[in-house]
Amino acid sequence: MQESVQSSDILLRELDDLGVLRLTMNDAGRRNALSEAMLMALAAAFAEAGVNPAVRVIILAANGPAFCAGHDLKEMTAGRADADRGRAYFTKVMAMCSGVMQAIVNCPKPVIAEVTGVATAAGCQLVASCDLAIAADSAQFSTPGVHIGLFCSTPMVALSRNVADKHAMEMLLTGDMISASRAAEIGLVNRTVVIEELRQATMEMACKIASKSSMTLATGKGAYYAQREMGLSDAYAFASGVMVDNMLARDAEEGIGAFIQKRAPAWRDA
Structure with missing residues (x-):
């Protein structure tokens, strides 16, 4: 039996009898961008899961063709209309995003990213912040900020703690998209599987971990x-x-x- 909880349409929650909580980002129209609404939903979900004894393992997944496209640049750009050209707003959003990444690391429950599609910029940061990650073999990853004059400085923090310096710097300095197989080679994800087997592979890992103390x-x-x-x-x-x-x-x-x-x-x- 599964308990399906939908606190908001943007982030779906599903908790099964084994204690596996599936959080599914559900804003496909915006490529599951880390908008203010998404960041608030993720922060609340990880805070609640961390203290819920029924939750033993968390899977972070996404609906749509993109796992997560990073920050919502249209939302961010609107902040430039403020008198300070957006400094206060940008500071607020970066603090929210950094808070979510640290909440994943600080959550006492293991967190597994189940990656389909692309994970770019802060979306790549999201994958790197999770304890484990399994990706569809068609998934792709990048930190493309250099293409638009915005170095991926906060994604750099999580990326540099997952992969060796030369690999991290190559991603950050070129902004190139890398394949799922390359992401596995450099340690950004644990393994890749065909997309039809992704959910099963993630659940197998989650259930194995959930069986521990x-x-x-x-x-x-x-x-x-x-x-x-x-x-x-x-x-x-x-x-x-x-x-x-x-x-x-x-x-x-x-x-x-x-x-x-x-x-x-x-x-x-x-």
Whole structure:
């Protein structure tokens, strides 16, 4: 049985019995651009999912030919009519967008991007911000800001944390579109599949992760992103403390006991 929730037409929500929450961007007419409305819907959805114990894994998908075309440039351009030529408005929108990207990283639930079509600029940033990504083999990715005199500086933050410097700089400096297979080669996505198998492949990964202890997943995801920003010595000191606390958790005790006794663990998510 599935619970279908539609808080707004722009972002559809579907939560199944296994705890997999599917968030589907549904603004195909604007190529699922990160308009103010879309950013607000995404921010609210990730905030709610993060504290909902029924949600174990989140899939971020999209309807239409584009996964996400980045910022809504028509909406942004309208801000130039303000007395400050749009500075306050641009600052507000960039803060909203950065907030959504950080909400994905900070969400205790694993987030998987299911990518069809194109993901450009902040749309590519959205993919890079997710913990995992599976793409249709027809999907394409780019950070094309240089073509219009606007360097993709905020997408650069997520991109540079996913792929090696030379690959990130090539995308940022040329603005060229890359194929799904190339995105997999450089680590922007985990794998590619034919589009007919995309939803199934994403669900298989989501269900595999959802079967684990949610406490363990939250501990691991939070620790991963925290240690990444540290030096080697500090990272090991931090991770060692996390391991000790994790060892004392009930689910670690249960999981280790189940492994020794050769039985399936009964998670309590604690």
